[in-house]
Amino acid sequence: MVVTAAREIKDGEVVYVGMRLPLLAFLMAKNLHAPSAVGFYENGLIRETPSSELLFTMGDPPNILGATQAGDMLNVMGMLQSGRVDIGFLGAGEVDKFGNLNSTAVHKVDGSIVRLPGSGGASDIASLAKRTVMLVEHSKRRLPERVSYVTSPGYGDGGDWRQQVGLIRGGPSCLITTMGVFRFDNKDNSARLESIHPSVDSSVIKSETGWEIVSDDSTRSTQEPSKEELALIRKIDPKRFWTA
């Protein structure tokens, strides 16, 4: 998941790095194929060099040492709003077929709720970055046809929903799960299964997804991590905190 996410970052891009797994994906991209990518962190940091140590949060001292700028949140949020951010990363409790994310509360069948931490900066990134990449653990529960609460906007009901509600750019580019990669390039902006991770059975990914996956000749196998990528991930996260 982390390796696939890192590959989405192109060299020279401005990246809005979210909390948790994206911290690692950005470090990987910076060390491999995107050395001149610029990282934005919502605590107000801008980094042009990768931190020298693994990060658990964006406010960790190694992320501050050697930053290009350490300012306030409105500085980076303002530039996100004015269109300076190419790609943003998001995690969530649930994601649906139009890439809408729920990280606020999940309603269970028995009527009870599971309260999740909330948006953080995710809804802002989903609203304002030129494109977004989502990282979610794959299960039927986490990938419902429609989320019960839209914390962060994807393509809403599909089609030109974003323009209609007034969002001026952006939208999900891809969804990376523990089983595969979806691309939001269907005509109605719904998710198309682009690739299945090696060792995942296509019938399992179908039964574990809350919307109907249309089999398509274009579905391929996700490119496995290279030796170089694996070596780097083991080096950056030796105790496998993020990659257990």
Added chain:
Amino acid sequence: MEESMTAKNKLMSMSEAISELTSDEMSIVMGSGMEQNIPFSAGHELIRQKRRNLHLVGPISDILFDQLIGAGCVSKVSAAWVGNVMMGSAYNFRRSIEQGIPHKVEVTDYSNFAIACALHAAALGVPYLPMRSLLGTDILKNNPNLIEIESPFDTSEKLSAVKALCPDLAIIHAQRADCHGSAHIWGGLGVVADSAKASKRTLILADEIVETEVIESDPNRTVVPGFLVDAVVCEPYAAHPSPSQGKYNRDHHHYTEYHADTKDREGFLNWLERWVFEVPDRAGYRRLLGDARLLELSVRDTALAAETDFGY
């Protein structure tokens, strides 16, 4: 300089500051520095002094809000995120919303940008600020302080409006401050400056008290000017387990331990007894952490910024 012409010395102990500046039902902004400089020490004193029905305001608070919620101090939260940043969810927050334990907290959901705009609007003295974020979301639909508007200059342009938020008190942790409250903070600055300007009163919690000359030698580093500040408390390791750049590192282990220890209510009550009620103050907390842990968290490699010449 004559004493009457100098600014007031606002130094006091944490127990005095919390006793004088806080009361039940107050709105308090904390954690405005995001994952660094979190005023845990002040949070623990709020718990010891049994403040009730507080309205907590902040973007994310890591586990500070979770502790206050679990201790029964809170009735309302206006925030973008409540959890344990490196571990995910925090259990007291979940227990409160899902099961009403110890009681149900009313949550008003924001995004980080929205809470930043709410405090910035208050800091600027305007009733609201427009934003392009959150359009089409359920956050916008459910939060009464966020509404959709049209641009007054072009009615075809949709925007979201964020109502100004003026907390009663800002509690801010700084690496160093003078006794009047002017505070030097470095690292990510989150919404720190706006939280002081938006609030009616401000409490500065500093790892170190320095002479005013030190503050004035580097005015770009002053995030909160002293005239906004009502009280200053000096306590080394006041932000532990969050980091204070150049003073001490983040205690990752403490967050993983908290996650494991507070999974059930009984576990949390034991945690609270051990880390809050059985320690009288931050000095006691440092003794409980122990010298070995403090040494482990201390700065290993000093990294001084380049000299800055303010001469003319």
